[in-house]
Amino acid sequence: MNAKEIVRKQRDYFNNQNTISYEFRYNALSKLRDVILKYEDQLNEGLYKDLGKNKTESFFAEIGQVLKELNYIQKRLKKLMKNKKVKSHIVDFPSKSFISPYPYGVTLIISPWNYPVMLSLGPLIGAIAAGNTVIIKPSEYSTNTSKLLEEILSSVFHDEYIKVVNGAVKETQDLLDQKFDYIFFTGSSNIGKIVMEKASKHLTPISLELGGKSPVIVDQYANIEVAAKRVAFGKLLNSGQTCIAPDYVYIHESVKNEFIQYLKESIEEFFGDNPIKSKDYGKIINNKHYNRLVDLLDNEFIVYGGVTNKQERKIAPTILDNISKESKIMQEEIFGPILPLITYNDLNEVISYINDNPTPLALYLFSENKKVIKRVLNECKFGGGCINDTIMHVSSDYLPFGGVGESGMGSYHGKASFDTFTHYRSIIHKSTKIDIKARYAPYTKTKEILIRKLLK
Numbered sequence: 001m002n003a004k005e006i007v008r009k010q011r012d013y014f015n016n017q018n019t020i021s022y023e024f025r026y027n028a029l030s031k032l033r034d035v036i037l038k039y040e041d042q043l044n045e046g047l048y049k050d051l052g053k054n055k056t057e058s059f060f061a062e063i064g065q066v067l068k069e070l071n072y073i074q075k076r077l078k079k080l081m082k083n084k085k086v087k088s089h090i091v092d093f094p095s096k097s098f099i100s101p102y103p104y105g106v107t108l109i110i111s112p113w114n115y116p117v118m119l120s121l122g123p124l125i126g127a128i129a130a131g132n133t134v135i136i137k138p139s140e141y142s143t144n145t146s147k148l149l150e151e152i153l154s155s156v157f158h159d160e161y162i163k164v165v166n167g168a169v170k171e172t173q174d175l176l177d178q179k180f181d182y183i184f185f186t187g188s189s190n191i192g193k194i195v196m197e198k199a200s201k202h203l204t205p206i207s208l209e210l211g212g213k214s215p216v217i218v219d220q221y222a223n224i225e226v227a228a229k230r231v232a233f234g235k236l237l238n239s240g241q242t243c244i245a246p247d248y249v250y251i252h253e254s255v256k257n258e259f260i261q262y263l264k265e266s267i268e269e270f271f272g273d274n275p276i277k278s279k280d281y282g283k284i285i286n287n288k289h290y291n292r293l294v295d296l297l298d299n300e301f302i303v304y305g306g307v308t309n310k311q312e313r314k315i316a317p318t319i320l321d322n323i324s325k326e327s328k329i330m331q332e333e334i335f336g337p338i339l340p341l342i343t344y345n346d347l348n349e350v351i352s353y354i355n356d357n358p359t360p361l362a363l364y365l366f367s368e369n370k371k372v373i374k375r376v377l378n379e380c381k382f383g384g385g386c387i388n389d390t391i392m393h394v395s396s397d398y399l400p401f402g403g404v405g406e407s408g409m410g411s412y413h414g415k416a417s418f419d420t421f422t423h424y425r426s427i428i429h430k431s432t433k434i435d436i437k438a439r440y441a442p443y444t445k446t447k448e449i450l451i452r453k454l455l456k
């Protein structure tokens, strides 16, 4: 079946009201949970083959996150689907007003390779809960997991409801040439622009979950030991191939040496003194990205790590010190286990740099000083983040996750996932028993006085 045929079939399926009822959506979510659990071992294997992910990390950062989100939404589905009563204005008397959620229709989810399970099935939960049909286009780079996703979903869902289309640029563009009712894209800013342009041809609303350089600020008031540990955790999860990984650290000069020391200790505590041999440490997705990252390793600045293994596509956790804002590594999203440190003395300089550059997806501040926390929150623009932690805001069902500006538009997770895939219709249900004539012509003086009284 080509892209056009799949979309047509899904549109017929949607237009025949198949996906609308509560029971249908609830059962689809149950089927999804069952099939994920059934295939958990194979998913772990796929993630290991693609990214060298340890089984515990795969559950913690992918499969478990999906199951958690699924439980959250399924438990609240009835409530989410309900019409929400609101007040009626006096000019609409007598009437009832309500906001009525309705699915968009035929939706497209395009996902990247770094968290291929979470970033395909996570949005799928929202799309199902909201009552849409879905086509998923996983990344061609995470070959094993992407193939598995197709096998898994086709074993429980018909193509006219949920269909995985594997392929690369051509297949994605064929899909993007069709008219969708919503497109949910996760990936790089460059491809995000292509997706947005294609969507504009059909005026299709979109979410763009993009990336960028997410800064960490560690100030002189921070708990340095904890900061180092949590930065190391966030940076090295999936070998740094995480959209919200700390990209670089702005470190206050007075605590820099202490921070570097604790960073080293944390890395060794997590992965031993030869991390690329650790079973808990992942690999780089492909040779292109491996070579790109090796190119960023400048011996002059390495204060820790720097070890590489081309055959296994592994790069040891590496700290670069005395990095200037003009250096090559500061010009692109790193997306790997290399952590540059920039030293600062004046918080104004840090805030200006962050605001003068593309708006980050995440920002992390380590500080115990309320004034500093307030300043950074008041003065910096970014998608979301943590104070005294990294990454963890992504895993809360209670927090909408997404970027702003160059890091994306729209958000999801928990209720926000349902909202993203839902159009909220505003409805006034009016009584026909009384028909106030003031709004109808001819507009007499008395009518004008009445209208002015009601609206002013």
Ligand code: NAD
Pocket (backbone or CB within 6 Å): 110, 111, 112, 113, 114, 115, 119, 137, 138, 139, 140, 167, 168, 169, 172, 173, 186, 187, 188, 189, 190, 191, 192, 194, 208, 209, 210, 211, 212, 242, 243, 244, 333, 335, 361, 403, 408
């Ligand atoms: P990518 O943009 O290269 O690819 C994403 C998807 O787009 C893939 O499915 C790919 O097949 C498709 N694609 C590639 N070229 C295309 C083209 N010319 N036309 C249409 N589709 C095309 O991104 P990636 O390398 O897979 O992922 C890494 C990027 O994703 C990083 O920038 C990272 O920060 C970002 N990311 C963001 C989030 C988030 O939640 N905000 C999560 C993970 C990754």
